[in-house]
């Protein structure tokens with residue numbers, strides 16, 4: 475056994491472990507194009523991500539000509555999911571240092587979890603395509619536990635703890651959905667500055683902020 479202070483470390487997916495921006499932008503632009511809307515530059519898709527892909531679609535419509543009624547979003551959303559599923563790992567990759575950091579945590583005996591607002595089947599597919607599935611003892615999505623359980627609700631993080639070993643847990647994320655869920659679940663949250671931060675870093679409410687995955691283990695050791 476090592477003296478590492480956490481038994482479980484959970485990771486958010488979009489904008490934290492993986493840079494999914496290019497493929498999310500591809501899917502959202504395809505979908506709003508069906509409605510005659512002009513594509514959104516990739517960088518401007520960043521602040522739309524975090525609350526799940528339906529929210530991303532609704533916000534994308536808002537900023538390209540106006541909100542649409544929920545009934546129309548209900549029709550468009552399956553098209554987005556279909557397109558994204560078929561183009562899920564074209565540009566998506568781990569942020570720098572990610573693989574090494576996961577190896578280092580695993581070598582310290584830490585259990586790794588993946589807790590995302592993405593739909594579970596999409597998270598499972600994406601991690602599988604990138605060869606990352608086996609690293610996680612559990613993959614929990616925004617829909618895994620039923621309605622109204624996605625972050626910033628604490629439910630998915632509490633479930634992560636239930637499914638894992640006893641001991642301290644920490645969460646790593648990039649948005650207020652993550653810091654809010656961690657706070658509600660009573661866990662420290664390390665925010666990554668390179669993700670899809672929806673507020674300035676100082677306002678995210680994170681326990682600590684890192685600029686590179688090299689900093690994660692030393693940061694966790696200080697918490």
Ligand SMILES: O=C(O)COP(=O)(O)O
Pocket residue numbers: 486487488489522523524525526527530589590591592593
């Ligand atoms: O799908 C989203 O909007 C967010 O997904 P995440 O929780 O992995 O950041």
Ligand SMILES: [Mg+2]
Pocket residue numbers: 486487488489490524647648649669670
């Ligand atoms: Mg995220």
